[in-house]
Amino acid sequence: MTAAPAFPLRSAASEVQAWELWALAGLVGFTLLATLLDETGATFHANLIAPLWLAGALCAGAVQAVQRQPLALWTGLFWMRLSTAVYFGIGSVAHRFMNETTLNALHDFFAASETELAKFNLLAAVCSLVILGTVALTAQFWPQRLVEPRQTDDRLMLTAAFLFGLPGFATKYLVIFPNAMGAFGEDAVLPGVLTQLVWLAPVSTFLLVSWTLQHRANWLLPLSTLVLLDAFFGFLRFSKGEALLPVLMLVLAILQHRFTLRRAVIAVLVLVAVFPILQSTTATGRAELIARYGTIRSASFGERLEILSGVLADGPQDDQEEFQGALIRIAYVHAAAPAMAMYDAGQPGNSLSYVPLVAIPRLLWPDKPIFDMGQAYTALLTGSDTSSTWMGYFAEAYWNLGWLGVPVVMIPLGLIFFATGRYTLWTLRNGEWLHFPAVFLGLYMGARMDGLIAGDVAASALTILIVYPVARIATPMLCEMIGSQPPPLARATQ
16 A cells, blocks of 8 residues: 655745744834833734734744645644734734623733733743744754655554554543543542543544545545544533544644645634634533532533533523633733733742653652643632633743743743654654654644643653654554555655
């Protein structure tokens, strides 16, 4: 089952273009000048212009990156650009378009002043510049080179899909899903290895859909039905991420099979249209769970199905009807501003101290701290522990170290995006499918710019360091078992 490579390397262009760095440097200068002027009018207008400037520059960079090289769709740097543009670009002006009900809910969490908004906008611009600048500088020392495409054996892709799918979906539906419904108790804490294994499920989905598109296109419809069923079970958890991720893997596989800008735009528009509905439904479902049980980790399968059916049939509750959940979901500046204010007031955070703890398995340390610090952060600001809100990588770095956190955190983050990006190209070009979990985790780190450095960056990076030697050793053995030609040791990019 040998085929021509499905992922051609079009060019050896750099990951970051010079114009992106100049655009971000200009944004830093503009925002800094507006901050120094300290005039209410100048700050207000700067707080409108700067986030849209950031979003425009990063989105343009992401689009150009995919046009130059479609494989960039799978790199953490591509998703870093998009998620930063959404959460810290568009999200930083989202409150300007909120109705009174939504704005009051946002201000109940934290009402950021124009000065605080301006300071975060400056932080977001500086952090973005440092990350992209680090990648660009590193690429000067290790430039990409174009290599001839090689033949790949897709039996390894299909085998890897099932090899990852068995533990991934077993963990998801025998452990993670029951735990979300309180089957193991409301206070149950799962070992980190299980939460990492569950990521093999979307990896399997992508590989299986990719293989189907290349060899059994008539199977796509029934396979898509199974993917949507997987998304539906995520919907029953009232989790946007669990509902969207399987669909996203399906969409990415289709785009990767035959990428066109038109297809990408259509996919984005569909996801943007679906997101508000998904946000409203999951918010109403969670509110119903809390009203009944005081926690979202409760209710049986049948009860959740009943709640979901009621929400879809009756629409949102009265207090949710005017609530613009999609806008408040991306308005991270109001979660970041209080963290920056606390550091400036002499109350720094300590979340970075959790980074070294990632390497210690919970089986060896049962009392290991839980990395979901968003609940504690929300309780600190609002007094309620029924939800979880975090500030994202940028503000977390500042909360712990002030402006020193920018180089200390963002330079290593840029190096991680550079390394995982090259790893992605090597994996996809060489057909090294046992390495694909590392590709997914690299993407995940970039998409989670709103996440936690210890839980989302450090844990993912550690897993990638484990994946590489294991996959390198296992690949030739698996190829021998299935009678497939093992991929060559030569790297596709350098």
